[in-house]
Amino acid sequence: MGSKLLSINLLPWREIQAKRRRRRHQIIGLLGTVLGMAILIGLRFSVSSMNYRLSLQSQALKNEIRQFALPVLPYPKNSMNHDMAMIQKIKVRHEALLVTLITVGKTLPTRCQLLALKQWKDIFVLSGRCQASTLIYLYLQGLKQVSAIQAVTLQNIHSSHGVFFSARGKISYENKHI
């Protein structure tokens, strides 16, 4: 009966309603800001923990390899020593190469796929596919932390049914404790 008829209300209810609406928007904005900040802090914590995990993994690998180090042969002959030095040098190079290749493979994020890994002297080139480009950056950042790798640079990245990338790195053979 009454709802279809005129119902004027000269109380300032429209102003009160507008004020309530403004306050609601302010609260939503504030909550959004707090949530955004929480997400940023969480992301930062997650990145640092991932870096820490990567460094631990590489350290564990190095320890593992060190356990299999060849003993120095007790032969006094110079020729033998020279050979042993050569062997040690090859071993060091081999270990560095091994550490690099194993690290590249083992530290690959779960949502990434390694398509190719090539090595020539102290240069290695890897290519793969990932679900998100952020994972690639984190992955390459982690590789830089490995002592056997001197430098890693992202060569190419493009998106087509996933994010494809290729990176080029340099293996370090010097001044390393492997």
Add this chain to the structure above:
Amino acid sequence: MPSRRTLSRVGIELCRHQIRAVRLSWTTPETLHIHASSVVDAPSVVLDALIAIRQCLHYQNEATILGIHTEETIIKAISLEANLTSTEKMAYLQTQSMYLFGHAASELVIDFIPTVADQSPRESLLVVAAKRNYIDHLIQLCKAAGFRLRAIDSCAFSLQRVLPLLCKNDSLAERVILIELLPRALLFCAINNRQIIFTVEVDYAMTGDLPMEAILLSAFHRAWQLFQNAQPQQEKQLLLILGHPQWACVMADRIRADMHLVVEVATLKKIYLPSDSLDSRLFASLGLALWEASS
């Protein structure tokens, strides 16, 4: 029909020389229980009168609708783009308030309701404005008197709400003119298809020289002339007279004889009132108590 909760209300009609009130409670779907207060003549001490009415009504913290008379409001009919939101309409009215009402928007309280919703891209709005100072004063008064104020409405619109409850000639129910006899003024309200199309309040002076009947008739003729000027081609209409029962009967006889209109003295239908009929002077207050928010 509205729910029980929405109809447990008090309607207070604030005239310049009288304050009248009705307390309404809803018990069964078809019955309104109305407790009508005595009319309080207190032009100078409104607060005391409101407190007296509160006690008289046995007020129980019901939502209260306060009705103000037409002279305190500015009523305009305008048309706007139909696709505007409520906020945009209000923003338009506030920017145009000086042009529409002659006062700055900060000095006014404005409300509007859509009246005609046809297929055209424009929408008709009925805009009502009142002085902010006056409305703030009323809010303070009601608060001081202990009433829980829900809305402030215009008495002319409240008469429109009480119209379906009145005994009337149903063949002419589409075009009705309501006349309310107030103590110092005559409220003239023309309703077409349940929409108010014209309203005016004509003051009259109480002089000892002229009989009351002549004074009321003179005020009616003035209002009728204003109505004819505004709405010249009107078909046969029903005239319902509300107010003092004795003068309403006298007015009805005189107008019926002079103007060949269908004239009736307003009474409430029995189905809505189980006991005594409501005094026709309190119909506007009843209409106020029937207020329901459109939003």
